[in-house]
Amino acid sequence: MGGKYDVIGGRARRVDAVDKATGKAIYAEDLRFVGELHGALLQSPLPHARVLNIDTSRALKLPGVKAVITHKDVPATRYGVSPARYDETVFAIDRVRYVGDEVAAVAAVDLETALEAIELIKVDYEPLPHVLTVDEALAPGAPQLHDEYPGNLCAEVHQEFGDLAAGFAQCDLIHEHKFVNKRQDGGFIEPQHSIAVYDHTGQLTLYSSTQVPHYVQRTLSMVTGVPIGKVRVVKPYVGGGFGPKAEANPLDLCASFLAMRTGKPVRMGYTRAQVFLHSRARHQFFHTMKTGFKKDGTIVALAHQCHLEGGAYSSFGIATVYYAGSLLGGPYRMKHMSYDGYRVYTNKPACGAQRGHGCVAARACFEQQLDIVAKQLDLDPIEMRLKNIMENGDVTCNHMSMSSLGMKECIQAVQTGSDWQEKRGKLPPGRGIGMASGFFVSGAGYPIYRSDTFHCTVTIKVQEDGGTVLVKTGAAEIGQGSDTTMAMIAAEAIGIPLEAVRLVSGDTDYGVDLGAYSSRTTLMTGHATKEAGLAVKETVLTALAQELGIERQRLDLKKGLVQISGEPVDFSALRTKYIKEHRGWTDHPDGEQLTFTEAARVAFLKHGTIVGTGKYKPPVLGGLHKGAAVGTSPAYGCSAQVAEVSVDLETGQIKVERITDAHDCGQAINLTSVEAQMEGSVSMGLGETMFEEVKFDKDGRVLNPSLGEYHIPTVLDMPEMKCIVVETGEPNGPFGAKEVGEGAIMPTIPAILNAVHDAIGVAIDELPLTPERVLKALAQAKQG
Amino acid sequence: MKKLAITLVVNDTEHELLVAPNRTLAQVLREDLGLTGTKQGCQVGDCGSCTVLLDDEPVNSCLVLAAQVTGRRVRTIEGVADGNRLHPIQEAMVEHGAIQCGFCSPGMILSAKSLLEKNPDPSNGDIRQALSGNLCRCTGYQKIVEAVADAAQKMGRA
Amino acid sequence: MLLPRFEYHRPARLDEALAILAQHQGQAAVLAGGTDLLVGMKHKLMKPAHVVGLEALEGFGQIQEQEGMLLLGPMLTASALAGEPGVRARATALALGAGVLGSPQVRNRATVGGNVCNARPAADMCVPLLALGATALLQSAHGAREVPLSEFFLGPGRTVRTPGELLCGVKLPAGGPGVGSGYQKLGLRQALEIALVNVAAFVALEDDGQTVKTARVALGAVAPTPILSPGAEAALTGQVISEELIRQAAQAAAADARPIDDHRGSADFRRQEVLVLTRRALQQAWQAARQD
CATH class of the missing domain: 3.30.465.10 (Uridine Diphospho-n-acetylenolpyruvylglucosamine Reductase; domain 3)
Known part of the structure; x- marks a missing residue:
């Protein structure tokens, strides 16, 4: 520790870690309610069909069944993530659009009965032709998913910044490159689980494994019709989210309707296979990038097209299709850029947001292209990047402002940290080294619904008798460490030790917080927490100054002790009074300085309960073009990584040997957590590069809906990682802090791709890098 | 379906239970004994989050019938710490920041415990082998491996 | 995920177990470790009315x-x-x-x-x-x-x-001097993995330490069942073992493989891997046979 801060910047033990290490931490499935019922879902077995009739009579007659609901029993209200594309209903009304689409739900006395009842529901379907790929969906005469969105086009984007034609005219070299990733799954270890409780006063409380209690609350209110003031969403501990848990899901809605209907608590959980059916994870992106360079490696212009295979509903997709283009505006200076993006409906589970939302495949494509062009121009890929790199204060051609950007520092850190100079070009056949960069938002500049709302509010209450404070925030701890981060920020702002802070979070009763997505919590909720902490400090010290009869400015708090500047002040009367109040206690303050405990007591005796509040919303950001909101952020975090690989040239098997990773997080709040986010990002990126792909059969059924056949990395697949934390001090961040959770995944895929390129002499433009794909690439290379 | 009377010694306490034969050890631990520290991530042996020690060996409790293991010793995450004193592995996991969402942590800790009981001085490779049945999506495993190595060292010194 | 209902039997003696199986012909599943059976039952691929657990049988783990x-x-x-x-x-x-x-x-x-x-x-x-x-x-x-x-x-x-x-x-x-075997598995991950292709090889050498007395190569994931490669066996048996001979045997094994295309890999890819893995497994086996 040390430096300018007392609490932040060091390595703190996470406030939730002991509970999680001992099995005491409660997740949604661990909750128990007296008299609770078990719910189950009936999901479509067909990818596309008309629903002719639903007969629930046999299910209703099964002993133990308490309710069976279909579209006839719930409002037809359309919902979704973006109000611009509300295209979902709780249950299919006339049509199912993917294998897994919700048709009915049951509540029964136990799960066995509920599942049996599901099998007794008879649905008459009239199968419709279906589309599973972008090409099928866009073909003339293709079956249509949504009447409102003809051509199966969920959303399209057309943007141009600068003057593309003029840009290309200046170029010495123009390179066109295509790249495709695969549909991913979030791979969080805790499947979604929801429990709804509806009481006699009309209060609906939902306990859900969610990243976004606030949005779930709004959706529940909108769809159920329960006034929002009577909807409370509580997020217990969550076993990972990574994006797919950032929206109200069918369990949240169905459990709520079933609880309202039966008057009993209703729990519903996904099996692992259902997690795959719900999806809302990373899209498949088909990128084509035509990029123009000058001989010296200067990047001049980019013409970019992308098609997203979106699945049956929009989910986050509108934001995704914008993100896939907008974050190519940096971190390299480039004056001319065009983007044409299309998100396409298919009869598959809906894709949504996943770590590095919309950007990782685009980043992989672009960074791979940079390496290819560097080779053609005979430039070192690092030197070429440094030549184009943005710095603090730069603004991208699409109007995103880099208020701080330690991109150059990150690149130089991994260059040194990986011994790049000693290795690049000097490794034996089958071994390779590659690098890449990337950056990401520190919180979306705007909420998902159009609003002037604060993005977060925080309340800090000073406990009435003593030296601890209670932080209340709606922020969602989903594993990333936000509870600890907020507790540390509160402690730092007030001037007390971390141990003096208690924190409750993840409950819509505690205030507005948009939730854990777009890497927003540290910066945004951090701002609100800091503001609330400073308010507490101000109230306490003002009261103390009055009591001591001195000026407020003479007082400060540090590490829980009151600092008094200038002449010594006699506070013995105050201390005596405190001790008298606590006769019989053994922990009387006896040091030479007044404590926060005493000061807080003085404030309470003067004013009653002391509460500080904080709030945050970003300033107006970005340009005026259509879609300008997506990609704007008060700050951007950035990363560079170097990957080293060895390739078995006979089997095609790749081993990632080492990753050197540097990330600019502005200012680390908890250094350990920053590294932890970096390492976790690498593992998700590595999984997507090497193994991960959700596969479907011709009837739209997921072929590998399990963690056995959808391969996320095991400990044996992970390389040694060296993490270097870069701190540039973000002017728009609380104490200079900005994101780490998603920027850190950006370089992983292209760094590995570029290392493999270095190892085998071929750039592979399709993920994942299975042995089969590598062998094919090697064979093609051999043929010339 | 005839229920069966079984005996399980869970965390050193003997329990006599009447269970339906189709209930797994994970279900009985979580539902009958309230030991919800045992997590269920996949229920088919793919993720390791339900890992418990069966006579000191890690197993996926989702793929063990409670009736199958009558008379045997089971250790769950609730039986690892000594009251409020954490086991050195738990302590190291907390200290090293090896816990994020925490859903894999109970299983991970039990796998590590079994390893260190058999092999007090494991190599990095030994640790990775021992944890290779416990999936974690948050950490990239590095801090977990460091924590287990550190715990081994501290336990060796104690 | 719930297991279907069944009656559970836990015989302590072999004759008891055999009697139960005889009594419930076709209705009883045998439960050993459960890592496969219980998964299948949870997925409702099997719904046996009776499950016979073997854990109490004496001597079955020796x-x-x-x-x-x-x-x-x-x-x-x-x-x-x-x-x-x-x-x-x-x-x-x-x-x-x-x-x-x-x-x-x-x-x-x-x-x-x-x-x-x-x-x-x-x-x-x-x-x-x-x-x-x-x-x-x-x-x-x-x-x-x-x-x-x-x-x-x-x-x-x-x-x-x-x-x-x-x-x-x-x-x-049981292997002994002049006998060795090897195993090669190719998967995506290093753990929790079903092989894309796996190969085991067995080599027994004559007393001269170089002529192959017996050899067998078994291939996995390239046919509906694990199979032996007759071609590899024929290529090796009676010959003086060498890297070249091993290469020939590997080619014979690849020719014997009958893989299909599925979502895990194409037939061509699998055959190509059989070639590599057979060679490596035979090298392993040869080395082990020489070491004894």
């Missing part, structure tokens, strides 16, 4: 060595086999296969009997056992029979075992 043969009890776990020095030395490929099956937790439950009876095409213990020349020992209420593993598997999940029969052991020749 290894015996008699007259140059290893006799493996069906309840021996993959962990036990992978760690047992006798198996590592005398049936190396089996120890290697058992050691990379699933994960530590799975290996602590999965048994050799279960692995053999489940007859998955890529089973990590079946492929080595086939190469090692193992025989399945079956018993029913009416008698006993021995079936070489090369005749045991019929298709994915299907074997010659009748519903009334119980696999009571697996018998294989």
Whole structure:
């Protein structure tokens, strides 16, 4: 520790870690309610069909069944993530659009009965032709998913910044490159689980494994019709989210309707296979990038097209299709850029947001292209990047402002940290080294619904008798460490030790917080927490100054002790009074300085309960073009990584040997957590590069809906990682802090791709890098 | 379906239970004994989050019938710490920041415990082998491996 | 995910177990480690009315060595086999296969009997056992029979075992001087992985230390069951072993493979890997045979 801060910047033990290490931490499935019922879902077995009739009579007659609901029993209200594309209903009304689409739900006395009842529901379907790929969906005469969105086009984007034609005219070299990733799954270890409780006063409380209690609350209110003031969403501990848990899901809605209907608590959980059916994870992106360079490696212009295979509903997709283009505006200076993006409906589970939302495949494509062009121009890929790199204060051609950007520092850190100079070009056949960069938002500049709302509010209450404070925030701890981060920020702002802070979070009763997505919590909720902490400090010290009869400015708090500047002040009367109040206690303050405990007591005796509040919303950001909101952020975090690989040239098997990773997080709040986010990002990126792909059969059924056949990395697949934390001090961040959770995944895929390129002499433009794909690439290379 | 009377010694306490034969050890631990520290991530042996020690060996409790293991010793995450004193592995996991969402942590800790009981001085490779049945999506495993190595060292010194 | 309902039997003696199987012909599933059966039952692929657990049967978890043969009890776990020095030395490929099956937790439950009876095409213990020349020992209420593993598997999940029969052991020749075996597995991940292709090789040399007396190459994930490669066997037998001979045998094995295209990999890819893995497995086996 040390430096300018007392609490932040060091390595703190996470406030939730002991509970999680001992099995005491409660997740949604661990909750128990007296008299609770078990719910189950009936999901479509067909990818596309008309629903002719639903007969629930046999299910209703099964002993133990308490309710069976279909579209006839719930409002037809359309919902979704973006109000611009509300295209979902709780249950299919006339049509199912993917294998897994919700048709009915049951509540029964136990799960066995509920599942049996599901099998007794008879649905008459009239199968419709279906589309599973972008090409099928866009073909003339293709079956249509949504009447409102003809051509199966969920959303399209057309943007141009600068003057593309003029840009290309200046170029010495123009390179066109295509790249495709695969549909991913979030791979969080805790499947979604929801429990709804509806009481006699009309209060609906939902306990859900969610990243976004606030949005779930709004959706529940909108769809159920329960006034929002009577909807409370509580997020217990969550076993990972990574994006797919950032929206109200069918369990949240169905459990709520079933609880309202039966008057009993209703729990519903996904099996692992259902997690795959719900999806809302990373899209498949088909990128084509035509990029123009000058001989010296200067990047001049980019013409970019992308098609997203979106699945049956929009989910986050509108934001995704914008993100896939907008974050190519940096971190390299480039004056001319065009983007044409299309998100396409298919009869598959809906894709949504996943770590590095919309950007990782685009980043992989672009960074791979940079390496290819560097080779053609005979430039070192690092030197070429440094030549184009943005710095603090730069603004991208699409109007995103880099208020701080330690991109150059990150690149130089991994260059040194990986011994790049000693290795690049000097490794034996089958071994390779590659690098890449990337950056990401520190919180979306705007909420998902159009609003002037604060993005977060925080309340800090000073406990009435003593030296601890209670932080209340709606922020969602989903594993990333936000509870600890907020507790540390509160402690730092007030001037007390971390141990003096208690924190409750993840409950819509505690205030507005948009939730854990777009890497927003540290910066945004951090701002609100800091503001609330400073308010507490101000109230306490003002009261103390009055009591001591001195000026407020003479007082400060540090590490829980009151600092008094200038002449010594006699506070013995105050201390005596405190001790008298606590006769019989053994922990009387006896040091030479007044404590926060005493000061807080003085404030309470003067004013009653002391509460500080904080709030945050970003300033107006970005340009005026259509879609300008997506990609704007008060700050951007950035990363560079170097990957080293060895390739078995006979089997095609790749081993990632080492990753050197540097990330600019502005200012680390908890250094350990920053590294932890970096390492976790690498593992998700590595999984997507090497193994991960959700596969479907011709009837739209997921072929590998399990963690056995959808391969996320095991400990044996992970390389040694060296993490270097870069701190540039973000002017728009609380104490200079900005994101780490998603920027850190950006370089992983292209760094590995570029290392493999270095190892085998071929750039592979399709993920994942299975042995089969590598062998094919090697064979093609051999043929010339 | 005839229920069966079984005996399980869970965390050193003997329990006599009447269970339906189709209930797994994970279900009985979580539902009958309230030991919800045992997590269920996949229920088919793919993720390791339900890992418990069966006579000191890690197993996926989702793929063990409670009736199958009558008379045997089971250790769950609730039986690892000594009251409020954490086991050195738990302590190291907390200290090293090896816990994020925490859903894999109970299983991970039990796998590590079994390893260190058999092999007090494991190599990095030994640790990775021992944890290779416990999936974690948050950490990239590095801090977990460091924590287990550190715990081994501290336990060796104690 | 719930298991379907069933009656559970926990026989303590073999005759009791055989009687239960005889009584519930076709209605009873045998439960060894449960890592396969319970998964199938949770997925509702099987709904046996009766489940017969073998955990209480005496002697089913033992290894015996008699007259140059290893006799493996069906309840021996993959962990036990992978760690047992006798198996590592005398049936190396089996120890290697058992050691990379699933994960530590799975290996602590999965048994050799279960692995053999489940007859998955890529089973990590079946492929080595086939190469090692193992025989399945079956018993029913009416008698006993021995079936070489090369005749045991019929298709994915299907074997010659009748519903009334119980696999009571697996018998294989114990390796010794001049004998070696090897195992190669290719998967995406390094753990929790079903092989894309797996190959086991067995080589026994004449006393001259260079002429191949017996050789077997078993291939996994390239046919509906684990298969032996007759071509590889023919290429090797009676010849002086060399890198070149091994290459020829590997080519013969690739020719014997009958892979199909599926979502895990194409037939061409699998055949290509058979070539590489067979070569490596044979090199391993040769080296082990020379070391003894």
